[in-house]
Amino acid sequence: MTVLARTVEATRRYGDVLALDRVSVDIRAGELVGLLGPNGAGKSTLINLFVGLRRPSSGTVELLGGSPSDPAVRRGIGVTPQETGLPEVLRVGEIVDFVSSHFPRRAAKAELLDRFGLGDLVKRQIGGLSGGQKRRLAVALAFAGRPRLVFLDEPTTGLDVEARRALWDGIKAFHEDGGTVLLTSHYLEEIEALAERVVVVGHGRVLADDTMRAVRDVVGVRRVSLDAGELPELPELPGVAAVEREGGRVHLMTTDPDRLVVELVRSGAPFSGLEIRPTSLEEAFLTITAAKEHAHV
Ligand SMILES: Nc1ncnc2c1ncn2[C@@H]1O[C@H](COP(=O)(O)OP(=O)(O)OP(=O)(O)O)[C@@H](O)[C@H]1O
Numbered sequence: 352m353t354v355l356a357r358t359v360e361a362t363r364r365y366g367d368v369l370a371l372d373r374v375s376v377d378i379r380a381g382e383l384v385g386l387l388g389p390n391g392a393g394k395s396t397l398i399n400l401f402v403g404l405r406r407p408s409s410g411t412v413e414l415l416g417g418s419p420s421d422p423a424v425r426r427g428i429g430v431t432p433q434e435t436g437l438p439e440v441l442r443v444g445e446i447v448d449f450v451s452s453h454f455p456r457r458a459a460k461a462e463l464l465d466r467f468g469l470g471d472l473v474k475r476q477i478g479g480l481s482g483g484q485k486r487r488l489a490v491a492l493a494f495a496g497r498p499r500l501v502f503l504d505e506p507t508t509g510l511d512v513e514a515r516r517a518l519w520d521g522i523k524a525f526h527e528d529g530g531t532v533l534l535t536s537h538y539l540e541e542i543e544a545l546a547e548r549v550v551v552v553g554h555g556r557v558l559a560d561d562t563m564r565a566v567r568d569v570v571g572v573r574r575v576s577l578d579a580g581e582l583p584e585l586p587e588l589p590g591v592a593a594v595e596r597e598g599g600r601v602h603l604m605t606t607d608p609d610r611l612v613v614e615l616v617r618s619g620a621p622f623s624g625l626e627i628r629p630t631s632l633e634e635a636f637l638t639i640t641a642a643k644e645h646a647h648v
Contacts, residue, residue: 353380354413355500355531356401361410363396363555370396372555373410378500378533383526385546385563386535393555394535395433398502401533402430415499426454429493429501433508435485439478443469443488446477447495454496466524467491468517483514490518494525501525503534507541519545573608577601577615578624586618604630 356378363371371393378384378401386394399405400412403419417424437446444460451457464470467487477485490506503522507515515538522545526532536542542549542563549566551559559566572592579585579601585594588611593604605611608627615622 354378355380355415356533357411357413358397358400358407359411359413361397361400361407361412363393363400363405364408369555371400371407374552374555374557375410376550376557376560378531380499380531381526381529382548383522383532383546384534384548384550385542386533386550386552387539387542388535388552388558392552394552395504396555397552398430398432398504398533398535402428402502426496427499429496429498431490431493431501431503431506433504435489437477437485437489439476441477442473443475443477443480444473446488447473447492450492451495454498456497458495458497463491463494466494467521468514483510486510487514487518487521491521494521498530500531501533503532505535505537507536507538515541571606572604572630573606574628574630575603575605575608575611576624576626576628577603577622580621580623585615586620588614588618600624 354377358374358376360373360375361371362369362373374393374397376397386397388394396405400407401414401419403414403421403425406412406420412419415424415427419425441449443464447460447463451460460473461470464473467490469484469487469491472480472484477488480488486507486509490503493501493503506522507518510518519541522532522534534542534545547562549559549561549563550557551566578599580599585601588603590605590607590611591603592606595602603611612625612627
C-alpha cells in the first residue's frame with residue numbers, strides 16, 4: 352500500500368527536552384490513524400514534523416514522496432493545529448474561499464460546510480460563531496484544498512457531544528471517499544470510534560502501533576473487581592499491574608485473570624461480587640505506559 356507519510360528514526364529535541372526519540376511511523380493511503388498519548392508525549396511534535404513546521408534533529412521525514420519543507424508537497428495535505436486563530440471580521444464563506452484559493456484543487460464550498468454542519472452559517476462573521484462552530488470551521492478548512500492526507504491535532508477539544516459527532520461525521524465522510532487521516536485526541540472514545548489503527552506514544556517513543564483490536568489484545572489487560580469487605584489489604588497476588596480502590600470495591604488490572612482468581616481463592620481472603628471485564632483503551636494505554644516506564648527505570 353502506498354505510504355503517504357513516513358518518519359524513519361526521527362528524533363526531535365527542544366534544548367534539553369527529548370520530545371521524540373527515534374520514531375518510525377508510516378501513514379498509508381486510505382488509513383485513518385489515531386495518535387494517542389498523554390500530555391507531553393510528543394504527538395504535536397510528530398504532526399509538526401510531518402507537516403513541515405519543525406525539522407527533526409536527526410532521522411528523516413517524508414511527505415507524499417517528497418520533503419515536508421517543500422511548499423508544493425504541502426499543497427497535498429490539510430492541517431488543523433491544536434490552536435487556531437481565525438480573523439474575526441471575515442465571513443465563513445470568505446475564509447473558505449481564501450483558504451481554498453491557495454490550492455490547485457478546491458472542495459465545493461457548500462458541500463464542505465454541510466459536511467461539518469456549517470451549511471447555514473456561510474454569511475456569518477467568524478467573530479459571531481460559537482466556540483464549537485469556530486472549531487468545526489477550523490477543521491473544515493483542513494479539507495478545503497481537497498487534500499490526500501489530513502492531520503488533525505485534537506480536533507474536537509472543547510466541543511459538546513453533538514458538535515463532536517458532527518465533526519466525526521465530516522472526518523468519516525472524507526475517509527470513506529478514500530481520504531487518509533492522522534488525528535490525535537485525548538478523547539479515547541474518539542480514537543475508538545474513528546481510527547482503525549492506533550499509534551500509542553509516551554515520552555517521545557512509540558509504545559504500540561497496531562489495529563485497535565490488536566493494541567487491546569496485545570495489552571490484554573482485564574479488570575478484576577471484587578468487594579474485599581473489611582479487609583484493609585489484599586494478600587500479595589501474582590501479575591497485578593495496577594490496583595484501584597473505590598470505597599470497599601477493589602479493581603485489579605491483570606493480563607492473567609484466571610491465575611489471579613485461582614490465587615485469590617487459594618489465599619483464603621474473603622471476597623464477594625467478583626467481576627472480570629475487558630479494560631477500556633484508556634486503561635490499556637495507561638498500563639502500557641506504566642509498564643514501559645517501569646522497564647526503563
Ligand atoms: N517549542 C518547544 N520548546 C520547548 N519544548 C517543547 C516545545 N514544543 C514541545 N516541547 C516539549 O516537547 C515535549 C512533547 O510535546 P508535544 O507538544 O509534542 O506533546 P503532545 O503529546 O502533543 O502533548 P499535548 O497532548 O499536551 O498536546 C513536551 O515535553 C513539551 O514540553
